[in-house]
Amino acid sequence: MAVLDIEGYVTKLMQAESRPLDNYAKKTAALQQKNSALNQVSAAVGAFQGALTSLNQSNTFQGLSATPSNKDVFSGSATTGAVPGKYKVNVTQLAQSQSLKTSGMASTTSTIGSGAPTNLTFQFGTVSGGTFGATGNALGLASAAGGIANGSLSLNGVAISTGPTTRSARALAEAINAQSGKTGVVATAGSTETAADLFAGFGQVSVDTGSSYALSVGGVQLANLNTGSAPLTGAALDTSLASAGTRNALAAANITVSGSAADGTLQFTAADGNTIDVTETVTGTVRGGIKHADNAVNAGATTTATAGVTLRSNDGNQILVAGNNPAAAGFTAGSVGAHMGSDFSLNGALNSKTITLAAGDQTLQGIRDAINKGDMGVTATIVSDGSNKPYHLVLTSNKTGEATSMKVSVAGEDGAAADPALAALLGYDPAGTQGMTQTAGAQSTLLNMNGIEIKSDSTTVKDAIQGVTLEINGLGSSTMTVSKDTAAISTAVNEFVKAYNALNTTMSGLTKYNAETKKGGVLQGDASVRSIQTQMRRQISEVMEGTGGKLTSLSQIGIAFQQDGSLKLDSTKLSKAITENAADFGGLFAAMGSTTDGLVKFDKSTAATKAGTYGVNITSLATQGTLASSAALGASTTIAPNTVWRVTLNQTEPATESKTQEVKLPAGTYNKDDLAALLRSAINGNATFAGAGDTVESKIGDDGLLTLSSSKYGAASNIALTSMSGSSIDSIFGSSTPSKGADVVGTIGGVAATGNGQSLTAAAGSNATGIQVSITGGVLGDRGTVTFSQGFAFQLNNLATSFVGKDSLIKSKTDGLNTSIKTIADQAARFETRLDSMEKRYRAQFVALDATLSSMQSTSDYLTQQLASLAANR
Known part of the structure; x- marks a missing residue:
């Protein structure tokens, strides 16, 4: 058994030996407390910097708001450059994208055509002239005689009011146009013309005794024969038509005359679409006249000439024709609408692209997927209408605006003819054959502002009012009021004062002496915090030179120091300063x-x-890198099939491989402007160029020269072209050589x-x-x-960065504290190591002592026993 309480002795000795560790802990706690306090200061400085953000941005001081009277029409926002005022805005059309659909197919997976590789080229541009709609047949005789019964015709679900008086194309057009606000359809009456051969073989008119003959056109009498009247010849009829009275009467009826009766070419025309009745009224026996020989008996008759109407869709959408008898109005029930007599001009700002339909792609699904993967600027979908051929491929442009209409060209590879089935299904040229049906037309937003007509490609209209952006929500009228908006300035200044006072409270609380507790703050006497306080106060108190306005100090806008070092804001003074000098606040605060x-x-x-x-x-x-044609372009230029050019754009030194790309030009014959647009869109459509931000511009100068240039300026701007196949570079640009750009x-x-x-x-x-x-x-x-x-915000932000940023005052201080904490931790660790060794030594010594004492105790016990035994034997 142990003689000594080893654990007790060692524990007490180690407690005494480890007392210096308490000093290490106290030192560490003090340093950590100070470090934490400095981090509080750093966070407060960071929050103060955050409050400076809006004051350091010029748009905070624009001081303008844009408020509409009717938000259902548009909303608005004002930016730098806006001018206070009221603007009347009337929105008459909203921007939309074009949508096309193919004819119906029975299957989405059946191969269309022969399966030969086929190229699809998408180009975008503007459709001008002509009409999008449909032209009806000329009104029938029944309609011309008795009118079109009410209920016969409806357009886009709206019934057109017709009746017994609707006897002409003009009357029908007026009835349709009365509902244009509901239908979105405008009608134009065609021109009414009598048959070209109506007066061919006009026989000399003679009347027997007691008989009469009268000829009238559109109710205007041209001839009247009675007993004893001279016979009416074609020449005599021409003489009658030449008289001022007859001409005036016909003009009053909106009827014009062409040709002559003498040679059988006489025609009557009503440009307004009125029905023309050519009537021969006969009593007794009359010979000759219209379609009668000289001696052929004429019993009299009426020949009626009518016209049809042309429907125009206001938004380029299909027109739904219905009613219980649309044929009476010259139409067949169903959806109608196509471009008629229109022109198409390319938009060089939108990239043209070509994809190849390979084997397996020539199904509706395959075509859809190929278009969507090809990033054509078009979204392809398949819809089903539930008919026996329900599946339609629908193509929708990804952009809105009238200059985003599609032209889809179909061709075989290497200039071969297109597969007829695919060409018929997918080919679409607004100025030519339209294999697909336009279901929605590309159109721009149209609005009138204070009497000025404005057009925008989207429903976002920028700078129609300078510095104001309108977000168009619907059709109608609204007033936009642009006025001073001082809330942003006032809010930013208040947040600045609030943030500074929070920073000041933090620093004061950590550095002040508490007389009651007779204790100082953690950072009392800290030079770094005193420096921050001093520099901040000095900066805020300065007079700022070069602000560019009347405001040069914060005291001018109501900001002043109080005795406790905090800032106080005089709201009345701030409001007055904003009202009188709003434009000067930017220079006072921001850079x-x-x-x-x-x-x-x-x-x-x-x-x-x-x-x-x-x-x-x-x-x-x-300057820009350019290539200009050596001679003026002709009226038209033909691009041959399979034309490929190698384009080098903004090449670097050393050369970058991606700066040279092969570009394929769609075959066709182009006018000068379309050719310039074609080159621009084809090159800019290259994905590699577009991804690197390398684009070109093109134009036709007043001298007829075509110029192609890099969109970049400077020494890095250059362009070069090399022919690969098809039409050569020289065929367009001649012998010209490119010139490089130069820096300013x-x-x-x-x-x-x-x-x-x-x-x-x-x-x-x-x-x-x-x-x-x-x-x-x-x-x-x-x-x-x-x-x-x-300005103050800019300089205070820089000053704050010097306090808390990299290599800053606080960062340097906290780094030093962290180093000291680490040093103390290292010292404590080393001391703890020594304590471990010391404990082991004490324990070993006491164990040895205990063993010695135990041995001595055993000897003592033995001697005691022996002595006791000796004593007993005496």
Whole structure:
């Protein structure tokens, strides 16, 4: 058994030895508390920076709102450049995308045509002229005589009111147009013409005694013969028609005359679509006349000429014709609508693309999938109408606007003829054969603003009112009021004051001395926090030079320090400052740049840029890489089948492989403008170019020359073309060689600046360091000035960054504290290691001592026993 309480002795000894660890813990806790306090300061500074964000943005100070009187028509938002005022807006049409459908198919998986590879080319453009709708047949004699019974015709579900007086194309058109607001359909009466051969063989008219003959056209009497009248010959009829009285009477009836009766070419025309009745009224015995020889007896008759009407869809949608007898109005029941007499011009801004339908793709499903995978700018779907051939391929343009109408060309590979079945199904040319049916027409948003007609490709209308964006919601009229909106400025200033006071409260609470508890704050006497407080207060109290306005200090807008170091905002003074000097708030708070030349745009600055006004002088404007034809183009140019060009665009040094691409041009004959649009859309449709932001522009100059240019400016702008197959480059551009672009050259603040495309950046080391402007045109030489100001929010944000950012004051301090904490932790760890060794040593010593004492105890016990035994034996 142990003689000593080893655990008790070791525990007490180690408690005494480990007391220095408490000092390490106290030091660590103190440092961690201070570190946490500094992190609180850092967070408060970060929150203060957040409150500066809106004050450091120029759009906060635009001070304008756009409020519509009827939000069902549009909503609005105002940006920089808007001018206060009221604007009357009437929206008459909403933008929509074009949609086409194929004829019905019995299956979605059956092969269409022979299965030979087929190219589909999608081009986009504008349909102009002509009409989208349908032309009906001329009215029948029954309708011309008794009118069109009510209920006979309805359009798009709206009944057209007709009756006994609806005897002409004109009357029918008027009845249809009376419902245009409901149907979206406008009718135009065709021109009524009598038959070209009506007066061929006009026999000399003679009357027997007691007989009479009268000839009238549209109710206007042209001849009247009685007993004793001279015979009426064709020449005599022409003489009658030539008289002023007859001509005036016919004109009053809207009837014009062409040809002559003498040679049998006489015709009567009613351009307004009125029915023309040519009537011969006979009593007794009459010989000759219309379709009668000289001696042939004429019993009299009426010949009626009628016209039909043409329907035009206002929105390019199909027109649903119905009613209990639409044939009476010249139509067949069902959906009607196609482009008639229209032209199509290419839109070079939209990319044209070609895909190949390979074996297996030539089904409705295959065509749909190939189009959708090909990124054609078109979405393809299949719909079923429930008929015996229910499946239709529906193509919808992904963009809206009148310049987004589709033209779909179908061709075989390498210039071969298209498969007839696929061509008939998919071919669509608004100016030619339309194999598909347009179910919705491409159209733009149309509106009238204060008497000015405005057009937009989408329902978002920008800068119709300068600086205002309209989001069109529906048709109708509304008033847009653009007025000062000071709420954003007031809110931002209030948030600034609130955030600063929160920061001040945080710093004061951590540094003040509490007289009651007689304890100082964790950071009392901390030099870094004192420095932050001092620099912040100094910056806020400064008078700012070069703001570009009347406001130069925060006290002018009602911000002032109180005795406790917090800020107080005088709302009345702020409101007055905003009302009187709203435009000056931007310069007071934000980093602002402005130029005096409209074609010199301020782009950006840096933290190193110094406030000031700097002159801008341009020696050379930036140019684009271009290729211009050597001669004016002819009226039309034919692109041969399988025309492929290798296009090199914005090539770099060393060369980049992706900067050269093969581009296929759709075959066809193009006018000059369409050819320019074709080249632009075909090149810009290349996915590799588009992905890299490499695009081209094209135009036909007043001299008839075609110019193709890179959309980029500067030394990196270049373009080159090489013929691969089909039509050669020379056939269009002649012997011209391309020219490379050049960067803008000039000075800012009298010091040579660096040009990069149209951007000019001030020289490093100059006062204007970091200023970048864009020179988008204009003359060479003096281009005015660029002014840069650094407002309070900008400077306070930079100052705050120096407190909490990388290599900042607080970061340096917390890094030092963390290092100290780590050092103490290392010291404590080493001390704990020594304690472990010491405990082991104590334990070993006490164990050895215990063993010795145990041995001694055993000896003592033995001796005691022996002595006791000796004593007993005496």
